[in-house]
Amino acid sequence: MGNMAEAEKDGDPANDKDDLDILKEQVDELYRFRDNYFETHGVEDAGRKQRDVAQEMEKTLKKLEEKEELYKHNAEFLLLRGRCLGVAPEFSSTAEECLSRAVKLKPGLVEGWNTLGEQYWKKGDLVTAKTCFTGALQQSKNKVSLRSLSMVLRQLPGGVSDEQGKRVLESVDMARQAVQLDVTDGTSWYILGNAYISLFFTCGQNPQMSQQALSAYAQAEKVDRTATSNPDLHFNRATLFQYEEMFGSALAGYSRAAALDPTWDGPPERERQLLEYLEKLTALTENKGKVKARRLRSMLSSLSTTALGPCSCPQFRSPSGRVGSLEPRTLSALTHGHNGGVAALGKVVFSLASEGRMAFTFGMVDSEETCCVVMVYNTPRVKRHSVEHNQQTFNFRSIRVDTPLLLIVNGRRQNVQAQTAASVSYKPQSE
Structure with a gap:
């Protein structure tokens, strides 16, 4: 029972x-x-x-x-x-x-x-x-x-x-x-x-x-x-x-x-x-890409506004739709943030390939021998970086270029093939 x-x-x-x-x-x-x-x-x-x-x-x-x-x-x-x-x-x-x-x-x-x-x-x-x-x-x-x-x-x-x-x-x-x-x-x-x-x-x-x-x-x-x-x-x-x-x-x-x-x-x-x-970026910027002084002066001696190519034309149309020639400015004259209607003119002294998903990066020296980092992504914006992490400090100035189409290289505009869309990936199985 x-x-x-x-x-x-x-x-x-x-x-x-x-x-x-x-x-x-x-x-x-x-x-x-x-x-x-x-x-x-x-x-x-x-x-x-x-x-x-x-x-x-x-x-x-x-x-x-x-x-x-x-x-x-x-x-x-x-x-x-x-x-x-x-x-x-x-x-x-x-x-x-x-x-x-x-x-x-x-x-x-x-x-x-x-x-x-x-x-x-x-x-x-x-x-x-x-x-x-x-x-x-x-x-x-x-x-x-x-x-x-x-x-x-x-x-x-x-x-x-x-x-x-x-x-x-x-x-x-x-x-x-x-x-x-x-x-x-x-x-x-x-x-x-x-x-x-x-x-x-x-x-x-x-x-x-x-x-x-x-x-x-x-x-x-x-x-x-x-x-x-x-x-x-x-x-x-x-x-x-x-x-x-x-x-x-x-x-x-x-x-x-x-x-x-x-x-x-x-x-x-x-x-x-x-x-x-x-680390690489700050070191290269501080010594201007390790270019020797005489070589650097020789490079800058050929620097002129003719290198701006179509940007110096009154009919120049930027990717943003703005029409008109761009005003050349030295790197020191650029202001923090967005710089519209101007062009930074200089010689490339180094480029940096990164393992991670960083922008294409190069260093540019202008007529005043000022070195600045240029980061090209997919109106130039200028930024002062001061980074501290685990007792390490990194200080440098950069220009952010939102698309390669804003670059003039050897007097020529870049074609659309120079631009690649950014992508995003996910951790497998979960977020």
Whole structure:
């Protein structure tokens, strides 16, 4: 009789709900442990995080296994097991199997579709992942599906540039909708920031998109304190800082990302590349490309306004649409910021090839023997750099050229083939 009574008790729907609620809280606690790791651990423990999370996952799995015989055909239980295995960064075939069974048993299980989509994403099957997130949205509009679709759309391979541009715009829209559903969700703000970065690099480097990305990252950190411990956020923002020539902030971001995820090679490698670039750049600028004084005077003796070529013509039309000849100015006469209607005239004394995704860089000396760095990207802007990082200091002045089409080389304008579009790449499997 005792055994029969216990069997009836185990089959009671109320008891099932209690069991599943307890198990759900344990799985939720596992995710809280992972996502809030640095609230209870110092950055010096970052190297232990994956191991500690794996240990907590094993503990939770054991608790689930104790109930597996009772609930192995229950969709909610299968979802919990799939979620538990999904806390790990790598793909799990067991998680995929559990989640596939869960959504077959209960097709309206939105969280099941979302978690299954994440597994396909980790597996590298972006098309099937997209199908899962779209299926979840068909059941219910939710922030997780929207922001996951935002990421997947940006990572889908290939396509013509117009098609890629449309996907990025759709990605931004999905991320915006996710934020609108919950403005207190830091993850949604972070993904919106990533979407704006993609839009910035894919659709013409509009400065407004750069600022939108930085604002979204700042909002993520404001509404969610765990966002400050997201290495991807620091890395992506540092990439944007580097492109915007905010080198000090870029170095700090790479350094922070490396500290938060010591297993990730990307941040320290980017930091090393940028430091090496700055070291070479300042050294070459200070000694004017190592050109000997007599050779330099000989080079500058042939410098004249005729080298401006078409820029000296009253009918000259710049890529921005301005018509009129440009006024030649010495480097010392250029003002900080945008310099419209003027031309800097000089001789190239060095060029610098960088390992990282830096602009094409060269050094130019003018008639006053002033040396300045010129950075050519995809109206000249002048900037004074003073960078301090890990007790190293770099000081130099630069001219930023937003397109090679603004350059006159040996009296000739550059053709459109000199310009290459900037691109953006993503860390595999997740953002």
